[in-house]
Amino acid sequence: xxxxxxxHKIAMLSxxxxxxxxxxYAQDASYPQISKAAMATADASPSTAAFQQARxxxxxxxxxxxxxxxxxxxxxxxxxxxxxEIAMAxxxxxxxxxxxxxxxxxxxxxxxxxxxxxxxxxxAAHSNR
Numbered sequence: 001x002x003x004x005x006x007x008h009k010i011a012m013l014s015x016x017x018x019x020x021x022x023x024x025y026a027q028d029a030s031y032p033q034i035s036k037a038a039m040a041t042a043d044a045s046p047s048t049a050a051f052q053q054a055r056x057x058x059x060x061x062x063x064x065x066x067x068x069x070x071x072x073x074x075x076x077x078x079x080x081x082x083x084x085e086i087a088m089a090x091x092x093x094x095x096x097x098x099x100x101x102x103x104x105x106x107x108x109x110x111x112x113x114x115x116x117x118x119x120x121x122x123x124a125a126h127s128n129r
Contacts, residue, residue: 050090053087054088057087061080061083062080071126082112083116089105092105
């Protein structure tokens, strides 16, 4: 077998080897798993419900069609994402326990609101596209 053929075969097998190794790592008993009790507690948490609502709202509002105009398609995709980022940061602001994290969430809300306002303004000005 030539050196190039061997290199090509190794290159082709490396993604498979990675997947097998990662799969084995993820199945390793020493890898920390979330217990059913912890999941039940998380499911009952008001913050979890708020995160789930924010994610579901974004999924419902993401456009599934494209115009072919890269600028317009970008803005149409970004608006629901910005709204979701604001909603998630509001969850941390409202339910978070770490004062530094709550402060960062408040900063993110402001920054994302500014971005959202700009994107919505651009969309309004270019709605005829």
